[in-house]
Amino acid sequence: MQKLIFPILFIVFSSSYAQTSVKVIDVQNELPIPGVLIKVEGGKNQSTDKNGVAQINLTKPNELVFSHIGYQILTQVVNPDGEVLIALNPLTNDLSTVTVTAFETDRPLLMQASAVSRVLENELYRFNETSIVNAFNTKAGVRVEERAPASYRISIRGSSLRSPFGVRNIKVYWNGIPFTSPDGTTPLNLLDLSNIQNTEIIKGPASSIYGAGNGGVINLESRMGIEENRISTDLNIGDFGLLRYRFGIEQQIGNGGISASYVHQKSDGYREHSGVDRKVFQMAAHMKPSEKQELSTQILYTDLYYEIPGALNSDQVVENPRQARPGSVDQNSSISQKSLYGLLSHTYQFNEYLDNQTSVFVNTTDFENPFILDYKKETAFSYGGRTKFTRNDKLGKFPIRIIAGGEYQFGKTLAQNFGNRNGQADTVRFSDDLITTQAFLFQQFEMELTPALLLTLAASENFSKYDINRTIDASANEPADNVRRFDPIIVPRFALAYKINNTSAVHGSISSGFSPPSIDEVRTNEGSLNLGLEAERGVNYELGYRSSFGIFNIDVTGFYFKLDQTITTFANEQGVVLFRNAGSTNQRGVEAQVDYSLWKNPQSIIQELKINHAFTGHYFEFADFNSGGNDFSGNQLTGVSPNTLVNQFDLRTKFGVYLNFTHQYVDKLPLNDANTVYQDAYNLVGSRIGWRSVFMGNWDLEAYLGVDNLLDESYSLGNDLNAFANRFFQPAPGRNYYGGVKVGYRF
Structure with a gap:
């Protein structure tokens, strides 16, 4: 009896977990890509070996995400078919493929009629990760000053003339809400780098969409x-x-x-x-209550x-x-600020023509x-x-x-x-x-x-x-x-x-x-x-x-x-x-x-x-x-x-x-x-x-x-x-x- 049970269990186990061999190649030269991270929904993540191959246990068609620092991220449903070939596109910096949201319109950068600079997440982490100063200062027309640690002053096209301290004459948004206070000041020093993934900087007046501020957004x-x-x-x-x-x-x-x-x-x-x-x-x-x-x-x-x-x-x-300036220590010249923000954002697609x-x-x-x-x-x-x-x-x-x-x-x-x-x-x-x-x-x-x-x-x-x-x-x-x-x-x-x-x-x-x-x-x-x-x-x-x-x-x-x-x-x-x-x-x-x-x-x-x-x-x-x-x-x-x-x-x-x-x-x-x-x-x-x-x-x-x-x-x-x-x-x-x-x- 035992001689029959073990083969049956082996057959059941093997059929439940079909091993799929996934090979990842470069779409241009068809060479294998080692070190590709494969995220398996509901399963264990894998990475490709030196031959660009990973072995993944799949019981049914599953959505896999393929990512590599030199390639575009690819999401694809993979069937448990034994062998699967995946081709990734190398990352490019072609401006025709870059999309920005400046002036509330998602269009390729080539078709944006404005001076826009992007600060991407990887650019923030080229420097010491204590402030935005160095990363922002790599952009033409943008100048961030830090007179003392956490004391920011931002100038876009020379807009800091009237700012002896703080951030003025510039409108700042964080996740779609105005981070600039209604009194015209911006407590940008409240944010850590980990609270920022991507940034778009509009240089020059943008009041037609964003209200007050001659410097930019x-x-x-x-x-x-x-x-x-x-x-x-x-x-x-x-x-x-x-x-x-x-x-x-x-x-x-x-x-x-x-x-x-x-x-x-x-x-x-x-x-x-x-x-x-x-x-x-x-x-x-982040939730998606419905398709709309x-x-x-x-x-x-x-x-x-x-x-x-x-x-x-x-x-x-x-x-x-x-x-320090004489008197600063004795008078404890300093700033103490405790601040709490709560925000709620909602997007609704009424139909293929209209959204809010x-x-x-x-x-x-x-x-x-x-x-x-x-x-x-x-x-x-x-x-x-x-x-x-x-x-x-x-x-x-x-x-x-x-x-x-x-x-x-x-x-x-x-x-x-x-x-x-x-x-x-x-x-x-x-x-x-x-x-x-x-x-x-x-x-x-x-x-x-x-x-x-x-x-x-x-x-x-x-x-x-x-x-x-x-x-x-x-x-x-x-x-x-x-x-x-x-x-x-x-x-x-x-x-x-x-x-x-x-x-x-x-x-x-x-x-x-x-x-x-x-x-x-x-x-x-x-x-x-x-x-x-x-x-x-x-x-x-x-x-x-x-x-x-x-x-x-x-x-x-x-x-x-x-x-x-x-x-x-x-x-x-x-x-x-x-x-x-x-x-x-x-x-x-x-x-x-x-x-x-x-x-x-x-x-x-x-x-x-x-x-x-x-x-x-x-x-x-x-x-x-x-x-x-x-x-x-x-x-x-x-x-x-x-x-x-x-x-x-x-x-x-x-x-x-x-x-x-x-x-x-x-x-x-x-x-x-x-x-x-x-x-x-x-x-x-x-x-x-x-x-x-x-x-x-x-x-x-x-x-x-x-x-x-x-x-x-x-x-x-x-x-x-x-x-x-x-x-x-x-x-x-x-x-x-x-x-x-x-x-x-x-x-």
């Missing part, structure tokens, strides 16, 4: 779709007491999934009193604390660049800022949303796309300013109940006049208001309710994109922009209310060319931006930064990005050698500018480097070893409106070398080492403009090192 996206069950952890250490660690988990559930991550980053800082401590927790869920709709939700909580060392004059820099995307959010923030001159406390609550309808249709024989929607934000803040006695809040100086509202409607009409010519007409109608109810005023002024309502502004845009052939195109546009003053510019730190401050208005003329030929990708844009009612900064006798409208500026520039692969063969030991160049020429000047009885007309725009060049070299090998090398040249730039003080030109060189690999189909491993400022240059990564008492300089670290490891497991 930054669209940030975190990882939404869950493709696998995975746990992962990172550890990053470096000079100046740097320690960063992360834990993450992703779990598939039906057609969607959930993910969660926690990141803790801390450091002592290069300078005295420049430490940072940031904890970030993010949880996300998708639903996503996110929770983001950040607990951020960082010290502010303050700016130095030139003598103090020579004496000791690592010292709607996102809503709520945010609460506790903020404390002891400074040398005062102590600020704020408790804020805000909510808002954005909705967009898209209809694809035809007008006669011409394909058209109509986009229409709106955005609304409401914020309420209890803002109190105290005296600062040895880092502690003293007597209240003034207290305000602030209510800020921002709203706009937008419409966009696109028509394909020919298969190669796309016309875009767009406009938005914008409304904004500040209510400042002063409940306490320790000065001679009586408490009062103040309202600053900005006149409704209509902002148009006209654009054309023409495809010369399948790999090259030209584009041109005329677009208006506007930027009302932020609440920090209207309600100043010494207690005055600058209710007469007007919104900046500008018109941008732009012409660009994009092309892919052979190994080269080229993207060049020239522009002229005329800005009126320019908001500039100055300091009063106490050193408090104040703001005023000061004439107009002429901003002419050229931005060029070129990349090419000297070698690309996923089959060889050296799989890729890639070089990238980015040049920024910003030749900006004050057209009509009088300040304090001085005529600065014709002077170079403050804080803008006329020439910037970035060179990148990337090497990737078959064994998982990679090398990234980056050089950045920044021309000298004026630090005051009179153009009498400059920061010298400097060269930054950095490199990262590492090794990444996949083991047993389920384990991802990576180890890396890197160096920043290899030449040990003396420079400021962010300067104080028009600084009081000549305190212009915020010295950046000299040569410094970092390293880390990453481990991931798919289950």
Whole structure:
């Protein structure tokens, strides 16, 4: 009897788990591809051997996902047929295959009539993984400054003139919601790199779709779709007491999934009193209730604390660049911010012609800022949303796309300013109940006049208001309710994109922009209310060319931006930064990005050698500018480097070893409106070398080492403009090192 049972069990077992031999080859040369990760739905992941073969147990047809760093990801249903041949397409950087979502329209980059730069996830991880600074600064026309760790200032085409601190004059979105607060400020330092997967940067006014902001728009996206069950952890250490660690988990559930991550980053800082401590927790869920709709939700909580060392004059820099500004330590000059975001996004496809995307959010923030001159406390609550309808249709024989929607934000803040006695809040100086509202409607009409010519007409109608109810005023002024309502502004845009052939195109546009003053510019730190401050208005003329030929990708844009009612900064006798409208500026520039692969063969030991160049020429000047009885007309725009060049070299090998090398040249730039003080030109060189690999189909491993400022240059990564008492300089670290490891497991 036993002699019969065992053969029967063997036959049943063999028929239940039919082993399928999968061979993966290159579609171009038909050579086998080793190291391809094969994700098996409901089963154990595998990877191909040196002959490009993997043995997979299948009981029925199953959906497999094939991925390799040098090839396009392929998803295919595989039958348990014994032997299966899979062909993968090598990855290319051809601009005709790149799709961007700028101006709310998914089109190939070649047919985008705007200057758009992308920052991909792999570009964020070419550098030390503590901030966005280095990756963003590799893009033409974009400049991110970090005056102290976690203290960001972002300039797109010189838009930081009115930003002594913080991010202004730029609209930032995160996962479809406005991350820029209704008061005009953007707490970009609340995000860790792990909260960002891909980024699109629109350079120049985009108010026809995104509302306020002359500088441009930054669209940030975190990882939404869950493709696998995975746990992962990172550890990053470096000079100046740097320690960063992360834990993450992703779990598939039906057609969607959930993910969660926690990141803790801390450091002592290069300078005295420049430490940072940031904890970030993010949880996300993505669902597909039906074929017609998708639903996503996110929770983001950040607990951020960082010290502010303050700016130095030139003598103090020579004496000791690592010292803090006198008084910063005694007064505990710093920022403590706890913020919670909750957001919900819904997409619905009514039919093949019409769809809708709607996102809503709520945010609460506790903020404390002891400074040398005062102590600020704020408790804020805000909510808002954005909705967009898209209809694809035809007008006669011409394909058209109509986009229409709106955005609304409401914020309420209890803002109190105290005296600062040895880092502690003293007597209240003034207290305000602030209510800020921002709203706009937008419409966009696109028509394909020919298969190669796309016309875009767009406009938005914008409304904004500040209510400042002063409940306490320790000065001679009586408490009062103040309202600053900005006149409704209509902002148009006209654009054309023409495809010369399948790999090259030209584009041109005329677009208006506007930027009302932020609440920090209207309600100043010494207690005055600058209710007469007007919104900046500008018109941008732009012409660009994009092309892919052979190994080269080229993207060049020239522009002229005329800005009126320019908001500039100055300091009063106490050193408090104040703001005023000061004439107009002429901003002419050229931005060029070129990349090419000297070698690309996923089959060889050296799989890729890639070089990238980015040049920024910003030749900006004050057209009509009088300040304090001085005529600065014709002077170079403050804080803008006329020439910037970035060179990148990337090497990737078959064994998982990679090398990234980056050089950045920044021309000298004026630090005051009179153009009498400059920061010298400097060269930054950095490199990262590492090794990444996949083991047993389920384990991802990576180890890396890197160096920043290899030449040990003396420079400021962010300067104080028009600084009081000549305190212009915020010295950046000299040569410094970092390293880390990453481990991931798919289950």
